[in-house]
Amino acid sequence: MSDIPTITPAVKAGILAEALPYIRRFSGSTIVIKYGGNAMTDPALKEGFARDVVLLKLVGINPVIVHGGGPQINEMLNKVGKEGVFVQGMRVTDSETMDIVEMVLGGHVNKEIVSMINTHGGKAVGVTGRDGHFIKAKKLYINTPERNGVDIGQVGVVESIDTSLVQGLIDNGQIPVVAPIGVGRNGEAFNINADVVAGKLAEELNAEKLLMMTNITGVMDKEGNLLTNLTPKRIDDLIADGTLYGGMLPKISSALEAAVNGVKATHIIDGRVPNALLLEIFTDSGIGSMILGREPGQ
Numbered sequence: 001m002s003d004i005p006t007i008t009p010a011v012k013a014g015i016l017a018e019a020l021p022y023i024r025r026f027s028g029s030t031i032v033i034k035y036g037g038n039a040m041t042d043p044a045l046k047e048g049f050a051r052d053v054v055l056l057k058l059v060g061i062n063p064v065i066v067h068g069g070g071p072q073i074n075e076m077l078n079k080v081g082k083e084g085v086f087v088q089g090m091r092v093t094d095s096e097t098m099d100i101v102e103m104v105l106g107g108h109v110n111k112e113i114v115s116m117i118n119t120h121g122g123k124a125v126g127v128t129g130r131d132g133h134f135i136k137a138k139k140l141y142i143n144t145p146e147r148n149g150v151d152i153g154q155v156g157v158v159e160s161i162d163t164s165l166v167q168g169l170i171d172n173g174q175i176p177v178v179a180p181i182g183v184g185r186n187g188e189a190f191n192i193n194a195d196v197v198a199g200k201l202a203e204e205l206n207a208e209k210l211l212m213m214t215n216i217t218g219v220m221d222k223e224g225n226l227l228t229n230l231t232p233k234r235i236d237d238l239i240a241d242g243t244l245y246g247g248m249l250p251k252i253s254s255a256l257e258a259a260v261n262g263v264k265a266t267h268i269i270d271g272r273v274p275n276a277l278l279l280e281i282f283t284d285s286g287i288g289s290m291i292l293g294r295e296p297g298q
Contacts, residue, residue, distance in 0.1 A: 019282040026281065027060030029208035030170065032263075034198035034251075035113070036068035037215040039271030050116035052277045053175060057122055061281075062170045064205065065124075065177045066198040069109040076100050087142050088249065093153040093191045101191045102128075105179040113177050125169050128179040130189060134162045135197065137182025137190040156182045156190025158200045166205065199254030203261045210258045211280060212251055213271030218289035219244070219252065228289045232256060235291070252291070259293030266291040 033053070039045045056063045073091070074084045077100060085092040093101060110126040117124035129135025137156030141149045159182075169176045180197040182190040195212060202210040219227045222243055227234075235256055238244045244252055255266040269276050269288030279287045 018284060019278075022282045023059045026208055028062075030062040030064060030205050031056065031209045031211065031281070032064045032066065032198055032202035032205065032207045033277065034066050034068070034195055034210070034212040035271075036070070036194060037213055037271045039213050039276070040067065040069070040109075041071055042272075045271065045274065046116060047120075048274050049271075049277070050113075050120045050122070052275055053117055053124075054120045054122040056277065056281070057175055063175055064166060064170070064201065064207070065113065065175065066180060066194055066201060067105075067109060067113055067177065068180070068194040069105045072109055073101055073104050076104050087144060087150060087152050088246075090140070090142060090152055090155055090193060090250070091191060093155050095154065098154040098189055098191060102181055102189055106130075106181055110177055110179045117175055117177070122175050123173060124175040124177050126177045126179070127165065127169075129161075129182040129192070129197070132162070132165045133183045134165045135180075135182040135192070136160045136162075137184055137192055139184070139190070154188065154190050156184070156192045158182060158192060158196060161200055161204045163201070163204045166201070193250045193254075195251040195254040199258040199263075199266075202258045202263045202266075207258075207263050208265070209281070210255060210263050210266040211277065212255060212266075212268045213276060214251065214268055215270075215272060216268075217270045218268050218287075219248075226289065229292055230256075230289060231292050231295050232260070233295060255291040256293070259291050261293070263293075266293075 039049050053063050077084050106128040114124040114126040136159040138159045140155045140157040142152055144150055166176045180192045180194040182192045184190055199210060217226055219230060221227055235252060255268060259266045267280055267288050267290050269280050276287060
């Protein structure tokens with residue numbers, strides 16, 4: 001016997017009526033989605049994500065997926081006897097680790113996402129930043145409490161993004177799925193935080209929205225309350241008092257930078273919630289935390 005509750009025709013009609021203004025508003029626009037967390041590992045959430053992405057495309061929205069793959073990278077590193085090391089939320093990446101990162105992200109993870117979307121009727125195409133050298137990168141140096149300019153290997157920061165490859169896929173009716181690997185001036189690969197790539201790509205594509213899927217409800221205060229409509233000053237305060245730290249720092253920084261640089265709306269949403277994308281885009285209440293690019297009244 002099914003545990004799924006019966007939805008009456010009246011409720012179904014109400015759901016469609018609520019979604020229609022948003023479908024009209026966002027049709028033809030580009031939405032960049034950072035895909036990560038449990039939504040990438042839980043089988044039911046993975047299938048649901050693929051269906052939701054296909055639905056977005058069918059109603060005229062252009063989704064662009066940028067994915068992570070931390071758990072999958074860690075699993076492969078464990079198999080070869082290497083332990084993942086992080087500094088300020090960034091993975092330390094020596095040459096051997098970079099080969100594994102590229103194999104996992106550009107190979108297994110990327111192709112699995114593409115296959116899932118295509119199985120549900122989409123036309124997804126997988127790329128990395130080394131394809132057409134469309135994500136140019138340079139070495140990232142990290143400042144720590146102990147010292148500045150720490151070298152963490154083949155970890156990069158985005159230097160520039162040429163959107164012509166991704167835009168061409170969009171114009172051809174396809175769904176780009178991007179692995180966050182950049183290329184240096186000498187052709188070397190750089191591991192780039194997926195949140196950073198998603199934010200920069202959203203800026204360069206003049207995206208309507210940037211949605212970052214996480215394993216948390218959103219940005220929370222120290223009492224566990226959900227915070228939304230976060231301004232640059234409020235975010236600075238939350239970093240200063242230790243509320244935001246570690247892996248949340250690149251995520252919140254990328255979301256804020258995208259908002260400041262013209263992405264109309266950036267959101268950090270809970271990817272553990274079924275249909276999280278649809279809830280954020282097509283409902284009045286939305287979910288998660290919205291990041292604002294300026295203070296009220298500016």
